[in-house]
Amino acid sequence: MQFIGCDVSKLTLDLAFLDKTNQHWNKPCRVPNTRRGWNTVINTFKPATNDELCIVMEATGVYHLKAAAYLSLVGFKVIIINPGRAAEYARSMNRTNKSDRLDACDLARYGAQLDEPHWYQVEAHEISQLKNLLSRLNQLDKDLRRESNRLEKCDFLNHSQLLAQSIRRSIRFIKLEQTAVQALIDQHITQHPNLKRNQQLMCSIKGIGKKTSQWLLPMLSTQRFNHAREVAAFLGLVPCHRQSGTSLNSKGHLSGRGNAVLRAKLYMPALCASIHDPELKTFYQSLLARGKTPKQALTAVMRKLVHICYGVIKHQTPYQANYVA
Secondary structure (H helix, E strand, O other), rough: OEEEEEEEEOOEEEEEEOOOOOOEEEOEEEEOOHHHHHHHHHHHOOOOOOOOEEEEEEEEOOOOHHHHHHHHHHHHEEEOOOOOHHHHHHHHOOOOOHHHHHHHHHHHHHEEEEEEOEEEOOOOOOHHHHHHHHHHHHHHHHHHHHHHHHEEEEEEEHOOHHHHHHHHEEEEHHHHHHHHHHHHHHHHHEEEHHHHHHHHHHHHOOOOHHEEEHHHHHHHHOOOOOOHHHHHOOOOOEEEEEEOOOOOEEEEEHHHHHHHHHHOOOOHHHHHHHHHOHHHHHHHHHHOOOOOOOOHHHHHHHHHHHHHHHEEEEEOOOOOOOOOO
């Protein structure tokens, strides 16, 4: 397989690959990040080798998405790399300089060393649409908090009546837009039977309601995870330990990686489940009895909820308390 490193920016793609015959890197190749540029990549690399081609690129905001989908659909293998992992790999190679071409070379090397790469797959239309709507709703939530904070500060400003009126108009508009976007999300889920069914399954769990389940749907409705532990790790809900000899032995803590928005959405459901769900309440209290702090115990309940959500969707069975497999 021929691995091609692709450094993505808003306007361009910088590509690099190692010529296996002559054992040297190809000449710099830069194409626009448009359909014309993607077709140039296809016409340049496909006739040049009989090997299977794999494009290795970083997750660069949203600028890599269309290129990855287009190249994947025409037959390229695509790997999307975590930018943090790519940066760590570059540092491990003792590279001190940085340029788009060097980044592309490092991505090609990194992709070639992966034992079990996760191949990129184009998302289903309903999943992509739902993610876009949820992203918009999250933006509106942030805007509402900002405007509410500004309105609160108006009480401490002199002659701020006009300013307060402007902020209140903005808040009214944001709330109307939130209602409209939420209606679109509900309508979208209702129109797709698989999403509707998965939401109903998650809502059978005490603590998981309509709002929380809609945020988990895009992640759990795909087949990217093989085990519930992988979902918890993806959300940064697994403990990390640091131990070495006798001098380093820190307590376990959350990795802090993963989707922080989803992690925050699980806090209140976990708190509710630790009170109203008999099984999770017993689990929570047993952790407290073992000396865990309330925060640590609640984090464990969050992880348990994620495991249960994964299980009900995987087996397409509503939640059953005290279920023994």
